[in-house]
Amino acid sequence: MNIFEALRYDHDKQRKLVDALIETHGDTDERHTLMSELKTELEDHAKFEERFFYNPLMCDDLTQEKARHSVAEHHEIDELVEQLEDTKMSSSVWLKTAKKLNELVHHHLSEEEREVFQLAGKALTENQKETLAKRYNKAMH
Secondary structure (H helix, E strand, O other): OOHHHHHHHHHHHHHHHHHHHOOOOOOOHHHHHHHHHHHHHHHHHHHHHHHHHHHHHHOOOOOHHHHHHHHHHHHHHHHHHHHHHOOOOOOHHHHHHHHHHHHHHHHHHHHHHHHHHHHHHHHOOHHHHHHHHHHHHHHHO
């Protein structure tokens, strides 16, 4: 397994969770559970993706700008998660914010997969791709 396959596996999990979240209604156990799972998944993924994928890319001129952009989007995602936590789940504002989060997560993941992965594929050696996947998966799972 290489780093792209490892990240894509977790991206698919995030997509499912964020899509399920906006299908929930009101202050329910289901919404609380999905929110908790999504928050943990997003936080852990961002932390380990930055450590094992973006750190090496920051050192390469080809990938530095894209890496910085993606890390900035991680912070935007964190801010939306915080807004959700500070809003009553039964309010209409909560769902609007959850939909913003859904859009941003989908945008971020597809941008990574289409653009960042392409450049990183050129910047990283095959050995690096496999080593980074092992480190990422060990930390993540």
